[in-house]
Amino acid sequence: MSGKKFNPGDLVQLKSGGPKMTVEKASSGFGADSTTYFCTWFSGAKHNKHGFSEESLQEYSEDNE
Numbered sequence: 001m002s003g004k005k006f007n008p009g010d011l012v013q014l015k016s017g018g019p020k021m022t023v024e025k026a027s028s029g030f031g032a033d034s035t036t037y038f039c040t041w042f043s044g045a046k047h048n049k050h051g052f053s054e055e056s057l058q059e060y061s062e063d064n065e
Contacts (some may be wrong), residue, residue, distance in 0.1 A: 004026045004035055004054075005035070005054050005057075006023045006026065006037055006054070006057065006059075007023065007026070008023055008024060008025055008026070009022065009023065010022070010023045010059070010060075011023075011059070011060035012037070012039060012052075012057045012058065012059060012060050013057070013058055013059075013060045013061075014052070014056055014057060014058075015056060015057065015058050016056075019041045019042075019043065020041065020060050021039035021040065021041040021060070022039060022040050022041065023037050023038070023039055024038045024039060024040050024049070025037075025038050026038070027051075034053070034054075035053075035054045036051045036052065036053060036054075037051065037052050037053075037054065037057060038050070038051045039051075039052060039057075
């Protein structure tokens with residue numbers, strides 16, 4: 001697997017927008033160079049977790065909000 005773009009603790013956001021999320025862990029996907037990033041975030045008081053492909057994420061920036 002190639003080097004990971006994001007590391008646990010990094011703040012990320014979907015390229016399409018959305019909330020600020022924290023990367024919890026990265027895992028090899030099914031493809032040779034595929035990485036899934038498991039992220040956590042809050043929506044109000046609700047705690048959310050989900051896995052996202054590297055291609056769908058970008059480094060979080062307040063300018064992206």
